Amino acid sequence: MGVRPAPTAPRSAPTACSLKALNRFFLIRHADVENPQHVLYGHLPGFRLSALGRTQAAAVGERLRAADLKRIVHSPLERAKETAEIIARELTPAPVLEADFDLREADFSRYLQGVPYWQVPLRRPMWLVHKAKRGLLPGDESIEVMGGRVVRLVRRLTREHPGETMALVSHADPLDAAWIVLDGRPQNEREMHRKQFQKAGMLQLDMDGETPKAWEYIPAPNVAKPVTAAA
DSSP: OOOOOOOOOOOOOOOOHHHHEEEEEEEEOOOBOOOOOOBBTTTTTTTTTTTTHHHHHHHHHHGGGGGGGEEEEEEESSHHHHHHHHHHTTTTSSOOOEOOOOGGGTTTTTHTTBBBBGGGHOOTHHHHHHSSTTTTSSOOOOHHHHHHHHHHHHHHHHHHHOOEEEEEEEOOHHHHHHHHHHTTOOOOOHHHHHHHOOOOOOOEEEEEETTEEEEEEOOOOOHHHHHHHTO
């Protein structure tokens, strides 16, 4: 497993062999969502990007214009699909867009969805078990399993599209779990909150063949909040 360099550390010059096999990925959390009732939306349909989210996604696309992005793979859920589509509109030539089930939201969120955040401990008591240790309950994924499905997809795409630069658009929990797996950090709830993807934040990941070599977090773009965005 590669070691994540400090953000200021210079990247070693690749050899001719590694340059040929190098894939760059941008693991991106979907942008801000229109959610006036402040519920956990999980896998529910109908939750699309807010005005702020659309602005964020367009700014991510602008940021990636020089990356020569060939492909964007996204979660099937609307907010991730819309984020991917807006990013793609900012790029020339347009990248291939495709959905992949491995980028879905955390499976446990099906139990929580539709409930306002503040009511979760009262109305969904199994949430406390989930927070104590993920993976104990039926339908709950461990950090290793959830992060592993993202990393597994990265490795498959590396095999299928060697040398390409690609983006993956997913959700907070799977991406945070994948970051833990990459770093080799303890797989506990504290680590899920210590280093988190912001909405429209991304992790730049370089793969040498199927081996992760370097990764660095890039914060969400600093954009002005549109006047029509929900408070």
